[in-house]
Amino acid sequence: MTRVMAQLAMVMNLDKCIGCHTCSVTCKQAWTNRAGMEYVWFNNVETRPGQGYPRTYQDQEKWKGGWELGRNGRLRLKAGGRLRKLLTIFANPLMPSINDYYEPWTYDYDRLFSAPVSEDTPVARPRSLITGEPTKIRWSANWDDNLAGAPELAPADPVLRKVSGEVKLEFERAFMFYLPRICEHCLNPSCVASCPSGAMYKRSEDGIVLVDQDRCRGWRMCVTGCPYKKVYFNHRTGKAEKCTFCYPRVEVGIPTVCAETCVGRLRYIGLILYDADRVAEAASVKDEKALLEAQKSVMLDPHDPEVIAAARESGIPEDWLEAAKRSPIHKLIFEYGVALPLHPEYRTMPMVWYIPPLSPVVDVLTNTGHDGEKAGNLFGAIDALRIPIGYLAEIFSAGDPEPVRAVLRRLAAMRSYMRDVNLGRDRDESIAAEVGMTGETIEEMYRLLAIAAYNERYVIPKAHAEQGAKLEELATGCSLDYEGGPGMGGPFGEASGEPAPVAVENFHALKERQDTDVLGRADELRGRVNLLNWDGKGMPDGLFPNRKEES
Amino acid sequence: MNALDVTLWVIVPYVSLTVFVLGHVWRYRYDKFGWTTRSSQMYESRLLRIGSPLFHFGILVVALGHIGGLVIPKSWTEALGVSEEAYHLSAIVLGTIAGVCTVAGMAILIYRRRTVGPVFTATTRNDKLMYALLALTILLGLAATVMANIVGGGYDYRTTISPWFRSIFYLQPEGSLMAGAPLLFKLHALSALVLFAVWPFTRLVHMLTAPVGYLTRPYIVYRSREDRAGSQPPRRGWEPIGRP
Incomplete structure (x- = not known):
């Protein structure tokens, strides 16, 4: 019997990314606009080739992140096992500094x-949020955006260094x-x-990885x-913080902030x-x-x-199984075969x-x-242009160009095939067959x-109603307290007891407004707007109290 | 035994230990979020990499030494065939090395805290009080050892201070044992008692959650949304149906 677990996953279609950083900004506004988190971007957009954020994070010979295979063929943390972690706990030698x-x-x-009146226009000088002193701005989360400074900065890109034999950074051949x-x-x-x-855990319902802020002790490992x-260190609170996959949003079935605003x-x-029991085995492939x-073999x-039966056995609710069938992620990875993981060689799946x-x-x-869109030309170019392929392969398939080539060929085929459709020509099945x-x-x-x-x-099943009472904001445990439930209000009538959770009230009101053509149906809100x-x-x-009946 | 001795060696220890225990319980219940090392490694790590391990490993050995000297009765070590001279020599050698490491580490850390801008900015008044008490206790302890053993002819604290320390936990405090101890030992003990009383309210709480459980737990932790530690239990009278 396999232990089936559900995982909320994301796929990003890089062809469509215009590098506008809207995802980063909205994420920052929602999650990290606090003291101690000034430098933190749960979502960031990097230009590749480039050093990334933090600088050269992909250089695991330097940072030792992820897993590696030990001499006995078993997985071990690249930065060292348990004992080594405890021995270096007083000063972690592999901790990135703020710089x-x-x-x-x-x-x-x-x-x-x-500023007093003077000849010169006053200027607002930059001040460090770490020291409070005037500072010179030398780097940021996207300093090398759009290849800015690439001749100097891009050679330090750890991915580029791996394929540097093939890559030229001359302007006319830049990508x-x-x-x-x-x-x-x-x-x-x-x-x-x-x-x-x-303190860190993976939620067994949806696979979201979270930090328990009450149990984190700031060991920084x-x-x-x-x-x-x-995972970032909040230097003010001394606790680790990380992307939460916007769990308060996905629990009510709406996408993450970064996705919503993209x-x-x-x-x-x-x-x-996925089959939770086979994860370690799959991550230890030599x-x-x-x-x-x-990794694909672990996903079901x-x-x-048989999978459905096993999933039911493992307690995955029916509507989650339905959502899994409609999952765009499963389609993109398996049916269309165009999605690839980021750095599978780190063995973190x-x-x-x-x-x-x-x-x-x-x-x-x-x-x-x-x-550029003719099938023959494109297919030929994908194979001939080894620059992007080698580079992409280092990022998405541990250096193996084949999976990347297969994906690019499918994308190229789609372009050519659909061009015929759009131009009203006959559909050329041979293009599809070729891939x-x-x-x-x-x-x-x-x-x-x-x-x-x-x-x-976005096919996001809601967190379960019977579990819903235990969600963070609904800590009263009474699921009838909102949305027309008989438990509206406390024992002494409306407005007594706990207030209805804001997120729930807003969510339902917003949904209401989106689905109806009537302005603010106050009766649904029981005389409140x-x-x-x-x-x-x-x-x-309901905006104002009803006038006395005139009769 | 006069009133001062009773106050210092009977009342103060009990007050201090009570505050230590209840303070930790209170802090754990009401300020789990504040329970952290509040590491400043992000700001500076060159000095920290020397000072912090030096201090922490040093103080761990010192703590072990204190357990050996205070908790284990002299009769036990003698039953094992360890003579007073052998015990004394090893205690002095090990204690001095560990003590010097601790003091050196602490000096580096305090220097770093004062001179590195971001680290100093992140230092609270609470931290400063804690540093002062901690430094005082450590320096007095080291001074007591040095004065008694290296300058003086040696002092067998295992016949006075250790039984006094144990008597507190037997709930039959013998303050008179402490009354005759050398001044530096007295000051060291008093300073430590004050440190224990403020301990639960400072960042020192991180010691109590030293992550030794990491050695035995499985690597990947799964937790269900339902048993999330942070979620509050339903209020009385609001428990959902179906719970025993």
């Missing part, structure tokens, strides 16, 4: 107002793409394994353990079912290049009756996957005067990738 991220700053805005990153919510999280106090450097609509969220297939087919970008290839091809697909699947894939309808991009959702139009019933 590896960047020194956060603010400006002396007050000077703009308080770049954006890589938005959040926590990978790995199946085999090395940060969790590194935490001495056991998780920061070292994570090869993606996506301008390019490039993020997909859905469920994956050949790094086999790790991708090993939600349509397989990451669960935020990427569709590698085809655009560098198309651009280079178009620049050389060829028809092992059918025209029908290609059109489905096109729909998911290009149309990217909201409800197809939620002003947070009132758009200022009209005067909904």
Whole structure:
């Protein structure tokens, strides 16, 4: 009997990322705009090639994140096992310093107002948020955005160094793409394994990796353990913090802030079912290049009756099984086969996957005067242009170019096939056949990738009602306290007892407003109007008390 | 035994230990979020990498030495065939080495705390009080050892201080044993008692949650949403149906 577990996963379609940083900014506004977290970006967007954030985090010879195989063939933490962790607990030798991220700053805005009258315009000088002293801004989370300073900075890119034999950074041959990153919510999280106090955990319902703020003691080993450097140390509270996959949002079925606000609509969220008992075995595959297939073998087919039976046995609710069947993640990884994990060689089994970008290839091809969307040209170029392929392979498939090539060929086939459709020509099944697909699947894939309808991009089952009473905000334990339940209000009538949780009230009111064409149906809110959702139009019933019946 | 001796060696120890225990219980119940090392390694790690291990390993050996000297009765070691001279010599050698390491580490850490801008900015008044008490206790302890054994002719604290220390836990305090101890030992003990009383309210609480459990727990921790430690139990009268 397999132990089936559910995992919320994400796929990002890199071809559509325009590097606008909206995801980073909205995430920061929602989660890390606090003292002690000034330097922290749970979501960041890096330009590749580039050093990344924190600088050169991918250089695991330096940072020792993730897992490695020991001489006995068993997994062990690259930074050292339990005893070594405890012996280095007083000063972690592998801890990045604030300068590896960047020194956060603010400006002396007050000077703009308080400076005495003078010939010169007053300036707001930058001040370090760490020391409080005036500072010189030397680095930031995206200092090398859009290849800025690339001739000097890009050679330090650890991925680039691995393929440097093939790569030229001459201007005319330069290539770049954006890589938005959040926590990978790995199946085999090395940060969790590194935490001495056991404060980090993987939620068994949805696989989200969280830090228990009440149990974290600030030993800092998780920061070292994570090869993606996506666990951060709050230097004010002395606790580790990380991306939460916006669990308060996904619990009520709405996507994460980064996904919701993504301008390019490039993020997909859905469920994956996996066999929890086989994770360690799959992560210990000897050949790094086999790790991708090993990870895929751990993920289960939600349509397989045996899997469904095992999942029921493991206590996964029916609507979650339905969501798993409709999961865009499963489609992108298995049915269309276009998504790849980020650095599978770290052996953490990451669960935020990427569709590698085809655009560098198309651009280079178009620049050389060829028809960049013709199937034959594209297929040829993918193989010929070893620069992006080798680089992409170092990022997405442990250096094996084959999986990347296969994905790019499928994306290229989709472009060519759909061009014929759009131009009203006959559908050319041979293009689809060449990449092992059918025209029908290609059109489905096109729909998911290009149309990217909201409800197809995000298939997020809600946290369960019977479990819902135990969600953080609903700590009263009475699930009838809101949404028309008889338990509305406490024992002494409305407004006694605990207030209805704000998130729940807002969520239902917002949904209400989105689905109806009536302004603020006050009766649903029992004579109250939620002003947070009132758009200022009209005067909904209940905004004012009813006038006395005139009779 | 006069009133002062009773106060210092009977009342103060009990007050201090009570505050130590209840303070930790209180802090654990009401300030789990504040229970942290509040590491400043992000700001500076060059000095920390020398000072912190030196101090911590030093103080761990010192703590072990105190357990050996205070908790284990002299009759036990003698029953094992360890003569007073052998015990004394090993205690002095080991204690001095560990003590010097601790003091050196502490000096580096305090120097770092004062001179490195971000570290100093992150230092609270609470920290400063704690550092002062901790430094005082350690220096007095080292001074007492040095004065008694190296300068003086040696002092067998295992016939006075140790029985006094144990008598507190037997609930039959013998304050008179302490009354005759050398001044430096008295001051060291008093300073330590004050330190224990403020201990639960400082960052020193991290010692009590030293993560030794890490050695035996499985690497990957799964937790269900339901048994989340931070979630509050339902209030009385609001328990959902179906719970025994």
